[in-house]
Amino acid sequence: MSSVTETVTEMIQPILDQKGFYLVDLEYVKEGSSWYLRIYIDKPTGIDIEECALVNQIVSEKLDADYPDLIPNAYFLEVSSPGAERPLKTEADLQRAQGQYVHLSLYQKLAGQKVFEGTLTDLTEQELTLTYRVKTRVQTLTIPRKNIAAIRLAIEF
Known part of the structure; x- marks a missing residue:
């Protein structure tokens, strides 16, 4: 800096x-x-x-x-303003984003995908939990933080 x-x-x-x-x-x-x-x-x-x-x-x-x-x-x-779909860069950003809709990209595939959009439902030091839809089914996925390449707020359509 x-x-x-x-x-x-x-x-x-x-x-x-x-x-x-x-x-x-x-x-x-x-x-x-x-x-x-x-x-x-x-x-x-x-x-x-x-x-x-x-x-x-x-x-x-x-x-x-x-x-x-x-x-x-x-x-x-x-x-x-940082905008509606701003990147989440800090721990405080992630804490404030709990319960919100996010878009995240992974370094390696998880559950057959590298990109997910869903609600950030839980957050620990090592991982986060995302609830997302696959057609009409709601699924929950726990993602290791070290596998997250980028995460940002998203607008749900």
Whole structure:
């Protein structure tokens, strides 16, 4: 993690805690000739545009006042929701996703498949349990965490 992302993470965490938000991800990247500081936030009931704008304003003012030399070049500050089908990257993400519909990809086939969508029903240190449908039958599958290549929230149709 770069010093910019570490410093900004430490700086905004108390702000987010106070507002009842949590940090999903933070990145400082160059795209083309422009630099972007992107902050993805959420809360249990979902985040809205006004809340993103509020955090943007607070972070912008705090960076300008307390850390004027942290980012030496011009950049765009973006604060947004992580999206409806966001990746689940941390243990806290997985804990919050219990009971929700997820999409996961595996490194090796399990029950003849490498891709599953279903409800994350249980979570331990070593594995997770997914309840999913095969046509009209509901099935439950316990998946070792070490076999999970990627997991994200999904929209159930």
